[in-house]
Amino acid sequence: MTGTTATGSRFAQRIAIDIGGTFTDLALIDGEGVVVTHKRLTTPRNPVEGFVSGVSELLELAGISPDLVHEIRHATTLGSNVVIxxxxxxxxxxxxxxxxxxxxxxxxxxxxxxxxxxxxxxxxxxxxxxxxxxxxxxxxxxxxxxxxxxxxxxxxxxxxxxxxxxxxxxxxxxxxxxxxxxxxxxxxxxxxxxxxxxxxxxxxxxxxxxxxxxxxxxxxxxxxxxxDYLSRLGAALQERSIEAPLWIMQSSGGLTSSERAAALPVRSVESGPTAGVTMAARRSSMSGFENVISFDMGGTTAKASIVTNGRPTISRSFEIDRLEMRDGSGLPLDTLAVDLIEIGSGGGSIAQLLAGALQVGPRSAASEPGPVCYARGGTEPTVTDAALVLGYLDPASFAGGAIRLDRDGAVKALARLGEPLGLDALQTAWGVHQLVCLNMERATRLISIDKGLDPRDYAMICFGGAGPVHAARLARGLGVKNMIVPAGAGVGSALGLLSSVEKTELARTRKILLDGGCVEKVARQIFEELRRQAAAMMGCEPDDPRLSAHHFVGLRYSGQGYELEVELPSVWDEGLGAKLRDAFARLYSNVYGYAEDLPLEATTWRIALESVGQDIEERLSVERSEGGRALKGRRTAYFGETGETQINVYDRHAMSGDDRAIGPCVIEERDTTTVLLPGDIGRIDERGAIIVEIGKAAQ
Incomplete structure (x- = not known):
């Protein structure tokens, strides 16, 4: 496919829009693989207005006519917000x-x-x-x-x-x-x-x-x-001459049509965070890391997830509106979702004193009024205000210069907050920064250590507007040795939408003993029926060569109440029962520290059917500053290891594979800033990602 129509006009192959609590991220890719991104404040009172306005702004930036848009993809937090x-x-x-x-x-x-x-x-x-x-x-x-x-x-x-x-x-x-x-x-x-x-x-x-x-x-x-939301959205797009089909991201990491999303909205409750994990899995693999912790920090929340062997971890069920990240405290949803944890610690999270102690989040200044430094009416200091006072952010280039930050306002707000504790603005800012990193470290341990995974065996990929600002500190606390900041990290979820594929997952309960001698026959029977159902939902025949399937079985010791899920091998031979038993024993030992020689039963059967499309990520172009200098200047910043110190400021778009950034320093780009701690070393790989070796220079 070429990037122009028969008349020679450039067209938009896909547009992706991720609406968060503070920012709306947009990305466009044309038929030649050229990517244009855009970031704007969310309009919480009328998200449809922000959606269509953002699309219009993006098309204007790209120089593309609205009637030449072929497809729109959308991730939204609407479902979770409505429930919470x-x-x-x-x-x-x-x-x-x-x-x-x-x-x-x-x-x-x-x-x-x-x-x-x-x-x-x-x-x-x-x-x-x-x-x-x-x-x-x-x-x-x-x-x-x-x-x-x-x-x-x-x-x-x-x-x-x-x-x-x-x-x-x-x-x-x-x-x-x-x-x-x-x-x-x-x-x-x-x-x-x-x-x-x-x-x-x-x-x-x-x-x-x-x-x-x-x-x-x-x-x-x-x-x-x-x-109602999707109907109003479709009407608003048509008013702007955009007739392209609308796809919605599901919690399980695949796209579905807007018609099916309207009928089964519960499957898109975690739509927004999932798009980011999809991007994390693809981009980390491109940089040579198959096992990573995905860390996404935006303006309102922070999300963490585990990617193993290049694939996000999928949970058969999850809870929404949990209290203090405790299992059993939320409403359970029996639907497939990327296994992630989300906490109220974002760039807009408000810092306050409760019972004489500093607390950060879960309340957020969001986009209205926003952090104090946005100068839009906010009066309570936030995580972004702290990062600005610490010297990590440039007041003139934040969000590509779309928002000029008010450092004096942030200093005054943090000074007021710290006064009862005997702290000045800088000390208070450092306390806020430390506390939000500790909150995220605790959350990340819940999806790694608590599930039998050692974070030291994983790299970390960070994105979202605030993610790269805090990720190096988080990685150091977890013992992670390598960190990846992908190209376009500030709009990572939108980029994840661009490369996602249509996906349908179905599961069914049927209990059989694994030693009953009929595992292969039952598995084939159940999965053939599930494949027929899933293919019909996608408008395809079961044997369509464009479809790829993964098969999973929930196993447990006979008499137990809960299962662990293992993936079936690609070939089902007569030894399937023994292979499943071995896989279950390894997984059970990983999670609980031991395994038993007891009868096993299979209880749940799941198929993941997805379309096989062109890997569009391979063709993404990386924005460069031609002829620019990688080192753009110096400024004062504060680190716990050094106190206030002069640091180098690098332009990411001017850096090449030969450049090395040694911390403490910052690497700036249009949609985010990467902070390197003392002893960290950063370089640019062939995919345009920043690869950071945590503490390498200090060794």
Whole structure:
């Protein structure tokens, strides 16, 4: 494909937009592989306005007409924000008689064992809008009690009268036989067609009713909001002569059509953070690092994830709106997602005193009013204000010069904060910087050490506007030896969207003993059916050569309640059972420190089906400052190891493979700044990435 149309006009092959809490990141790639990026403040009151305005600005920068856009890709935090802030539509829940309290009872596990005031997460649907109906399906799929049609019609009428805009239908064991749920959907279509209906069997085909029911409720809660947002977005794009199809990033790391995202918004709850991890996996592999910690720090939050053998770690389920990063404290979603942890520590996170102690986050100044140094009305000091006072940021070139930072305002705000502690502005700034790095270190340990992984065995790839400012300090605390700052790190999630592919993942529960002698036959039967379903969702035939599949099995010792997932080998021969047993023993030992010689059972089966496209990352061009000098100047900065000192300031776009930046120093570019600590050595590789050897010069 060429970069021009038949008439010779340049066209945009793909546009990617990632809307964060503070900044909206955009990237465009044309048919020749030329990439143009753009960064602007988010418009939280009307994200559609910020979206289309950003696209118009990006097209103007690229010199491309709106009608020559072929495809738009979007990652958004809309889903998670709606759930966390409880901004969803009024929703009802219909379940099997006797199970109306499942959402309130939740799990027996206490996330804080000794806390007598511990509160369970509040369900998205109040008990007053929960209905029960007579029906019962057994775990085998056998119908024990048919659906009471007369009672069901009465309930539909009551739900309609309640004012609910959406309803979640969750019946016991519907994963084994969805007949009764499908009958209820038909009744709603006949009696109340204006109500959006979510079936638990459509969002999850796995056992364990609480997670499945909550996933269905969350999907129903989000559906009216997501449909309205995507509808307004499509209309606004059409008004600007953009008719290109819109793709949405899913939590599992693949793209889906906007139509499917509107029907299953629960699968895009972690849309925004996932795009960044996708980029991290690709870019780190290009720089020769297959095992990395992905660290993404923007204006509102920081996210960390693990990439092993060039692939992001996928979790079969996750929790949203967790308290203090504690397992069991959030609402479980039985949907596949990139395994990541997110905390309220971003560039806009507010520093304050609580009970005489300094605390950073989770409150954020976001884009409105923003940090004090933005001079947009903010009065509380933030992480960005601290970085500016420490000398890590240049007031004149922040965000490519789009925002001129007010250093005096930041100094005054930090001085006020530190006064009760007897600290001046610089000391307070250093305290804020240290504290936010420690918060991120703690979070990263939860997804590495707590899961049997040693962070010292991994490199770190950092991105996001604030990521490279803090990553070297974080890497040093974790014992990481190498750090990668990819080209375009400040808009990393948008670049991840550019290179993502369409992906569908399905899972099913079916329990068999691994030693039963029929593993190969069952695996082939289940995965052939899952492949047919997934391919149909993507509009393809199961044997389409453009599709690539990965297969996974959830295994556990017989009698256990939870599984560990292993990937099937590419060839299923007669020794599949033994291979799975060996893989499970290694994984179990990694996680728990030992393994047993006990009977194994397979319980869950998952397929990941994705389209195989051109690896567009291979063709990304790196922006260069032709004829410029790598060393652009010097300025004063503060480091705990040296105190205030004069440091070199480098222009990333003028650096070549022969240049070496030795810390302490900073490397500046349009969308971010990389801070190197004393003893660090930075260089540019052939892909334009900054490769930092942590503490190498001090050895």
């Amino acid at each position: 802030e409880r901004l969803g539509a009024p929703v009802a829940f219909l379940t099997t008689k006797g199970f109306g309290d499942v959402l309130q009872i939740q799990k027996a596990v206490r996330y804080s064992i000794y806390d007598t005031r511990m509160r369970k997460p509040e369900p998205l649907v109040p008990r007053s809008r929960v209905w029960e109906v007579n029906e019962r399906v057994m775990a085998s799929g056998e119908v024990l009690r048919p659906l009471d049609a007369k009672e069901a019609r009465r309930i539909v009428s009551e739900i309609r009268a309640s004012g609910a805009r959406a309803v979640a239908v969750g019946f016991l064991h519907s994963y084994a036989n969805p007949l009764h749920e499908e009958q209820m959907k038909e009744l709603f279509a006949q009696e109340a067609p204006e109500i959006y209906v979510t079936l638990s069997s459509e969002v999850s085909q796995l056992a364990k009713e609480y997670a499945r029911f909550n996933t269905a409720v969350t999907n129903a809660y989000l559906t009216p909001i997501f449909r």
